Amino acid sequence: MAYIGNTQQQQQEMLAALGLASVEELFEVIPPAARWQNLPNIPPPLSEQELTEHLSNLAGRNRVGKQAVCFLGGGSYDHFIPAVVDAVASRSEFYTAYTPYQAEASQGSLQAFFEYQTLICQLTGMEVANASLYEGASALAEATMMALGVTGRYGRVLVAESVHPYYRETVLAYLANLEPQLLTLPTPQGFLDPDTLSSALTEDTAAVLVQHPNFFGHLEEVEELAERAHRRGALFVVSVDPISLGLLRRPGEYGADIVVAEGQPLGIPMQFGGPYLGILAxxxxxxxxxxGRLVGQTVDRRGQRCWVLTLQTREQHIRREKATSNICTNQGLMALRAAVYLAALGPHGLRETAELCWHKAHYAAQRLREIPGIRLAFDRPFFKEFTLQLPAEPHAVLRRLLERGYLAGIALGKWYPSLRNAVSIAVTESRSRSEIDGLIAAYREVLGESY
Incomplete structure (x- = not known):
């Protein structure tokens, strides 16, 4: 969008129309105590060329993912993105599309969202999916609110400690001023023990929230957890890694009532944390x-197939006390990317991607365990992410590895004090054998220095 500044003459004309003599007079209604008395030391204006050079220099101080070999995870992963995803998503009719409230002017977007919903249902084994939410954290929070409405229970919500810490914080923020209590269940062995869940379930429990694979990368006992939640009348809500569903059982097959996910792995770059994609089915x-929105298929007056927003009116999203949710937009462009990604890979391609992640992650974990002082934090099955205990302070180790060109993991002590020497490492299909071997050699070298 172009920015055109107002000239002094235009400013005077606007002030005159308001019956004011100066800009200062315009702001007299703001109490002096609320005004900034001494402006910060703002540099003088720059020309367009100078500003471009300045911003380029600032951006050049960042180290982007492609400048280092990326083994980061925790909800944002360096997966390969087929060129067709950018080719379709960058088309102007999608890239500049507005909210599709006028179906007659939005058939392209609505069809894309309908195809996205269909693909998500096929991927998760669920019966219905919405047209996307913001990202994985708010998707879990929205699922929690949905579970309260479905069950009519407002006593407590149970969440495993192995769920992403930021997801748990988001759910807590949603419930902060509401009646339900959010109870975090400990996972000292890297997964939620079904007996721990059973001891916490009550007749007023609305939902059980788990992540599978969880934040540590490990698999949960989802079938048993779902059975025990249902036994007490609670909904079972599971957050999944969509790539893992190329290999693991679909949530609909083991009893999930609501499925959410961070859709970033489905054709969306890491891009400094967003925008991402919230999946809910x-x-x-x-x-x-x-x-959120739901797109349905119908026929027009000529009997031709077409698509519309259905089951909800536009006004429902803005009626605070009556709306199912006050989220009144979605990540349409990111949902389109996910749909193109899934269509491009197909079931066999998704399974191949998942298998590559699994094999490469297990190869990396096995080789890293051979380094003296390194061990797996938990003896549990994992998918593409695993947690290691290091013999040295993790932040210092990770800094030295970054100097050698490796984004070598995430230190977990910030969220889990008992894991203050632990790091989480993710290995996707994008990592080559030589890159993994290079990471292992770098860890060996850095830890040798630490000793």
Missing amino acids: CREAYVRKMP
């Missing part, structure tokens, strides 16, 4: 409580 019985 559920059983058809709960569709009236589903947040």
